[in-house]
Amino acid sequence: AHFTSPIRRYPDVLVHRAIKHALAGGHANDYRYGPHDMAQLCLQCSERGRRAEEAEREVDERYRAAWMEQHVGSxxxxxxxxxxxxxxxxxxxxxxxxxxxxxxxxxxxxxxxxxxxxxxxxxxxxxxxxxxxxxxxxxxxxxxxxxxxxxxxxxxxxxxxxxxxxxxxx
CATH class of the missing domain: 2.40.50.140 (Nucleic acid-binding proteins)
Known part of the structure; x- marks a missing residue:
């Protein structure tokens, strides 16, 4: 599994929970998260996803540089x-x-x-x-x-x- 998988999948979990609630006959007004809460959770997921992608890019760049250190002069x-x-x-x-x-x-x-x-x-x-x-x-x-x-x-x-x-x- 990719090390950022949980961060990338949590937005899907939120949507699946809302769909499951609706399919079970639930209504929007009795769902555990209100519209404001969902908006805040979505913003938080997006921000954390961007941070995870940046961390992944930085690690990749460091590994590339480490590999190329062995090839200086090549x-x-x-x-x-x-x-x-x-x-x-x-x-x-x-x-x-x-x-x-x-x-x-x-x-x-x-x-x-x-x-x-x-x-x-x-x-x-x-x-x-x-x-x-x-x-x-x-x-x-x-x-x-x-x-x-x-x-x-x-x-x-x-x-x-x-x-x-x-x-x-x-």
Whole structure:
């Protein structure tokens, strides 16, 4: 069972109890929880469910970073999963773990980010990266404490020219 199962299932329990009450011939006015109580319980369940999901995400991120700590210095093939003004997020094919290639880890150039086309391009070189590009990365650092995985671009199979807005010198 999933460790957050009780948190996720309690809203179902509340609904099932209300349905069971109605099927047994009960009326809303004699149900154990009034409309205000049900609304409060629903809000509480939603808030606790969100907290449980956040805790689960944090644990997953720490496990991913711990696994990648063993692979610092290793190279992996991956796919650019997201492009931002500060770098590329790359999902490594083998592990499905995502790390960041910060613009400072790209070849020296002025990098421009086009937020509409979601492209990061070098002004002088014309090298460009977009979501879905195949790349090879080197694991520079992995930190369980920071829940971060830092990568450096080793090679990319798809580069091209792209118009973008200036971001920073790397």
């Amino acid at each position: 190279q992996f093939d991956g796919i650019v999963s997201s492009v931002t003004s500060f770098g590329l997020f790359v999902e490594m094919n083998e592990s499905k773990i995502t790390g960041l290639v910060h613009v400072t880890q790209l070849p020296k150039d002025w990098y421009q980010f086009d937020p509409v086309r979601r492209v990061l391009a070098g002004e002088r070189s014309g090298a460009a990266w977009r979501q879905g590009d195949a790349v090879r990365v080197l694991v520079l650092r992995a930190s369980v404490e920071d829940k971060r995985i830092d990568l450096r671009l080793v090679s990319n199979e798809t580069t091209g020219k792209a118009r973008a807005t200036r971001t920073r010198w790397a």
